[in-house]
Amino acid sequence: MPIARYKQLVDRYAAEIRDGRLAPGTRLPTHRQLAASEGLALVTASRVYAELEAMGLVSGETGRGTFVREAALPRGLGIDQQAPAAGVVDLNFNYPALPGQADLLRSALRQLAASGDLEALLRYQPHGGRPHERALISEHLLTRGLNVTSEQVLIVDGAQHGLATTVMALLRPGDVVAVDALTYPGFKVLAEQQRLELLPLPASGQGPDLDVLESACGRRRVKAVYVMPTLHNPLGWVMSASRRRRLASLVRRHGLLLIEDAAYAFLVTDPPEPLAALAPESTVYVSGLSKSVATGLRVGFVAAPSELIPRIERAIRATTWNTPGVMTSIATGWLADGTVARLEAEKRRDAEMRQALAAQILHGLRTRCHPSSYFIWLPLPEDVRADRTAKVLMQAGIAVSTAEPFATGSHVPHALRLALGSVPPDHLTRALERVRQEVEAPML
Incomplete structure (x- = not known):
């Protein structure tokens, strides 16, 4: 059976891209030009490019055309957490740590070994955590402006596990979830795994465009909204109190589930009250200690309306x-004795120092960030391609993320997300200087 004409074109383009005859960044003919030159129907030409895009070889950019992608970047860059290769400066993922944290762990282990509770830790624990540990987290959440009982708190294996159990328990395949057009990649992975439909909300100032959300709720059966109101990843905004109130009102009016991700909220001093305090009957609040204490600790927590707790508990x-x-015993002990509060304060100061350093080095470039966050969003000039820039930086021993892992819609801006919290300040300085050099190089 002869191979379909469109399939022959797919194979030809794929071969030319893979062997370098079509270099990364090459603009391909428009759909209409391809159809005319190859004698195809327009729908067939579109199918050619759709298959090439599914293979990861090209990317379609609204208003610009279809371009050959940079295939040399590691698969999953910006999504899959991997230990960086020796000598690579990691500006891709954040795992902030402070001097002396290893000594804190040694001390905590010694104290735990001497405690009378050790044998109990060898047995199965209640699914949502032991009551006294849930009570300690409830007290901790009061410092975040959230007043919930210990029975409304569940302990999970980090914030990502909290998101996963929330999604598994409360959403079903095919459900429509409104998200920011640029959002946390871990939620995108969950949505794909659970076969959720993501509805991108464009940014409007310091938050998602709520007019778009309200319009969508009038046209579609939106089930939930996923948001990061206090220190958005990757754009660094803190949603205003007035915008939070309007979102809470929309959630009530349309009967939506609200998932509030507060993983980075500890970095913001005196933020507006959480959405979970404004719409407590509709909101699941998810956070953890991975960023504020240590990524390897893997202790997180979920606070939810009482009627949802049994369902999330089953997912755990x-x-x-x-x-x-x-x-969990170590983490809650650190909550009780003030260690977590001290580490959070020190990391806020550390993040502020790194942001000030980055602002000095990247001065004059368009950036979006919060003055005490561990990341920067760097939109690129019109003539600079993100995939090419990321490849050149990787070859120079610097790992960065492009916008692709964060994008939930068809439009993927040319931008870099720079994580500031994983390398010593002197290494960070040199890496950011090289980033600036590569971003400005095409303009020279």
């Missing part, structure tokens, strides 16, 4: 049964 049972008793 189905995934991990319960959190590791030893790690």
Whole structure:
């Protein structure tokens, strides 16, 4: 059976891209030009490019055309957490740590070994955590402006696990979830795994465009909204109190589930009250200690309306049964003795120092950030392609993320997301200087 004409074109383009005859960044003919030159129907020409895009070889950019992608970048860059290769400066992922944290762990382990509670930690724990540990987290959430009972708190294996159990428990395949057009990649992975439909909301100032959300709710059966109101990743905004009130009103009016991700909220001093305090009957609040204490700690927490707790608890049972008793005991002990509060304050100061350093080095470039966050959003000039820039930086031993892992719609801006919290300040300085050099090079 002869190979379909469109398939022959797909194979030809794929071969030319893979062997370098079509270089990364090459603009391909428009759909109409391809159809005319090859004697195809327009729909067939569009199918050619759709298959090439599915193969990861090209990217379609609204208003600009179809371009050959940079295939040399590692697959999953910006989504899959991997230990950086030796000598690579990691501006891709954040795992902020402070001097002396290892000594804190040694001390905590010694104290735990001497405690009378050690044998209990060897047994299965309640699915949502032991009551006294849930009470400590409830007290901790009061410092975040959230007043919930210990029965409304569940302990999970980090914030990502909290998001996963929330999605598994409360959403179903095909449900429509409104998200920012640029959002946390971990939620995108969850949505794909659970076969959710993501509805992108464009940015409007310091938050998502709520007019678009309201219009969408009038046209579609939107089930939930996923937001990061206090220190958005990657854009660094803190949603205003008035915008939060309007979002809470929309959630109530349309009967939506609101998932509030507060993983980076500890970095913001005196933020507006959480959405979970404004719409407590509709909001699941998710956070953890990975960023504020250590990524390897893997202790997080979910606060939810009482009627949703049993369903989320079942999802915890189905995934991990319960959190590791030893790690949870250490984490809640640090909450009780003030260690977590001290580390959070020190990391705010550390993030502020790194942002000031970055502002000095990147002065004059368009950036979006918060003065105490661990990341920067760097939109690129019109003639600079993100995939090419990321490749050149990778060859120079610097790992950065493009916008692609964060994009939930068809439009993927040419931008870089720079994580500031994973390398020593002197390494960060040199890496940011090289980033600036590469961004400005095509303009020279």
